[in-house]
Amino acid sequence: MDKVLELDAVFAQYVLSNEESSEYAKLYHPYKWEDFKNLVPELPLADIFTKLIGQEPDQVIVPEERFWKAAKDIYTAANWDKLHALLILSAVRNTTPYLTDDIRILAGAYQRALSGTPQAQDKKKAAYYLAQGPFNQAIGLWYAGQKFSPEAKADVEQKVATMIEVYKNRLAQNDWLTPETRDKAIVKLNVIKPYIGYPDELPERYSRKIVDEKLTLFENAQKLSQIDIAYSWSKWNQPVDYKEWGMPAHMVNAYYNPQKNLIVFPAAILQAPFYDLHQSSSANYGGIGAVIAHEISHAFDTNGASFDENGSLNNWWTEHDYQAFTERTQKVIDQFEGQDSYGAKVNGKLTVSENVADLGGIAAALEAAKKEADFSAEEFFTNFARIWRMKGREEYMKLLASVDVHAPAKLRTNVQLPNFDDFFTTFDVQEGDGMWRSPEDRVIIW
Numbered sequence: 474m475d476k477v478l479e480l481d482a483v484f485a486q487y488v489l490s491n492e493e494s495s496e497y498a499k500l501y502h503p504y505k506w507e508d509f510k511n512l513v514p515e516l517p518l519a520d521i522f523t524k525l526i527g528q529e530p531d532q533v534i535v536p537e538e539r540f541w542k543a544a545k546d547i548y549t550a551a552n553w554d555k556l557h558a559l560l561i562l563s564a565v566r567n568t569t570p571y572l573t574d575d576i577r578i579l580a581g582a583y584q585r586a587l588s589g590t591p592q593a594q595d596k597k598k599a600a601y602y603l604a605q606g607p608f609n610q611a612i613g614l615w616y617a618g619q620k621f622s623p624e625a626k627a628d629v630e631q632k633v634a635t636m637i638e639v640y641k642n643r644l645a646q647n648d649w650l651t652p653e654t655r656d657k658a659i660v661k662l663n664v665i666k667p668y669i670g671y672p673d674e675l676p677e678r679y680s681r682k683i684v685d686e687k688l689t690l691f692e693n694a695q696k697l698s699q700i701d702i703a704y705s706w707s708k709w710n711q712p713v714d715y716k717e718w719g720m721p722a723h724m725v726n727a728y729y730n731p732q733k734n735l736i737v738f739p740a741a742i743l744q745a746p747f748y749d750l751h752q753s754s755s756a757n758y759g760g761i762g763a764v765i766a767h768e769i770s771h772a773f774d775t776n777g778a779s780f781d782e783n784g785s786l787n788n789w790w791t792e793h794d795y796q797a798f799t800e801r802t803q804k805v806i807d808q809f810e811g812q813d814s815y816g817a818k819v820n821g822k823l824t825v826s827e828n829v830a831d832l833g834g835i836a837a838a839l840e841a842a843k844k845e846a847d848f849s850a851e852e853f854f855t856n857f858a859r860i861w862r863m864k865g866r867e868e869y870m871k872l873l874a875s876v877d878v879h880a881p882a883k884l885r886t887n888v889q890l891p892n893f894d895d896f897f898t899t900f901d902v903q904e905g906d907g908m909w910r911s912p913e914d915r916v917i918i919w
Contacts, residue, residue: 476558483547487540492823495878497731498779500536501786509533513544526709570603571691589868607682607697610675613721613739617671621722621740625750626670629743629761633667633736636765639841640833643919649801654794661772661782661789666715666735670743671722678704713784727764729771729830732784736768746859754845759856762838763831770833773919774826775802804916805829808888814881815867817874824880831880831889833919839895850899858886892916 493499506529510518522529535541548556569580578593585593594602605612644650644658678700684693708714715733720726722740729736738761745752748761771777778798781787790798805828810821821828835857842853863882865873874881880888890896891910902908 474558474562476555477562480547480552480555480559484540487537487543489537489539491876491878492820494536495776495823495826497776498786502535502538504533504535506530506532509535509541512541513548515545515548515550525706530709568691570599571689571694574599587868587872589866603694607694607701608679609721609723610672610718611679613723614671614675616721616723617740621670621743625743625748628750629738629748630667630669632757632762633669633738633765635841636762636769636837637662637665637667640766640769640837640919643837643840647919649797650794651791654790657781657789658773661734662769664734664782665769665772666733668716668718668735668737670738670740672716672718676704676717727768729768729777730784731771731777731780734772734780734782734784736765736771738765738768746856752856753849753852754847755842755849755852756856758838758842758845759853760860762841763834763857764860765834766837766841767830767834769837770830770919771826773833774829776826798918801916801918802829804914805832805918808892808916809880809884812880812884812888814874814884815870817871819874819880819884824878827879828885828889829918831885832892832916835889835893836917836919839893850895854890854896854899857890861885 489500504512519529566580569576574596577599581593585591593599641659641662644655644662647655650658681700682697685696688696713733715735718737718739719728719730720737720739724739725741725744727736727738727742742748742764743761746756746760747764748757752760772780778790778795779786779788781789788795802825806821806825808821809819809824809828812819839850839853842848842850861882870881873879879885887908891902891908892915894912894915896902897909904911
């Protein structure tokens with residue numbers, strides 16, 4: 474352990490911070506293969522990659538460039554005992570869920586201390602999470618069949634189409650972009666690909682995921698892991714699969730993939746309070762409508778803005794327009810920078826992409842909600858607040874504030890909503906009230 478800690482102190486000098494890792498465009502460092510190999514001559518990279526993909530690549534993208542430039546002084550014969558210790562510790566840590574229950578509980582002590590969790594998961598819950606890992610897409614399809622009706626799917630598909638149309642209209646009316654950049658933004662929006670509820674079918678590799686009762690739990694886990702690892706490497710030099718889901722349908726989440734220009738909404742987030750066929754239209758727009766527009770907004774946040782309609786890292790902005798965009802995003806950074814969350818301070822730059830997406834999501838969803846005959850601003854804003862309700866121990870909330878690219882849940886509501894004039898009129902917020910924000914300090918980007 475002492476050797477691993479000593480090596481970890483060396484790694485810490487070079488690995489990216491959370492803030493650095495959150496800036497996608499700055500992670501793109503293409504290297505010719507020969508140049509990359511020369512960064513760390515002690516490593517048999519040619520042999521490793523030939524075994525993994527059957528050949529050596531022509532080029533690699535190196536996100537952790539700072540680390541690899543220093544790697545020749547880390548991967549050395551003199552450090553072998555430390556590297557060996559790290560490999561042993563990593564192997565041991567990866568096996569702990571599959572050994573005895575006492576070992577599982579002991580192995581989780583550090584993470585529980587970080588998050589303030591007083592005790593380990595009970596054996597039944599731990600077994601569920603262990604079992605669902607390799608089969609999460611299958612469980613997701615079962616969940617969707619139980620909880621997400623065809624009527625709800627059709628309704629959400631219509632809401633996504635509505636939100637895209639509203640967003641397109643907002644872009645067309647944008648007064649700070651030049652027509653050149655605005656038109657390219659609309660082109661990107663026109664080809665964004667939405668996926669709703671659940672994938673059409675299970676990945677092919679699931680047919681090979683069979684538990685062998687003659688093997689131990691650890692041996693079965695190894696076998697299942699090898700199937701997934703082999704699949705990941707099989708993608709080498711193959712066309713992009715746009716239908717592959719990065720989340721199972723039973724996960725309460727959603728995402729935008731900038732390299733594929735697609736948005737995904739699993740069935741589990743298409744439930745109350747985010748969405749329900751029996752909720753008012755305003756509540757649904759304040760819930761899932763804001764989430765849909767949030768994911769669309771990621772196409773135009775501080776990361777998505779660097780990718781074109783094909784998912785390629787490509788500058789489609791004029792210099793003047795990008796400067797105007799940067800000035801507006803800086804105002805969002807300033808709104809969140811240093812905000813308190815259980816004694817921790819929010820990093821405005823770390824969270825800016827998610828905050829810009831939240832801001833765009835609220836703006837577009839509010840416009841869509843206003844088009845409905847039963848519009849209620851109070852129901853819209855209230856349900857937006859409701860979907861971000863969260864209970865967490867103080868230690869966990871501090872941990873999130875230091876590492877998460879999302880702002881703390883309470884601030885996603887209480888810092889964002891004062892950017893909207895309707896918020897003040899709806900709740901009669903006056904100058905001097907706690908959530909008052911002067912008109913000149915309110916920010917709308919998209």
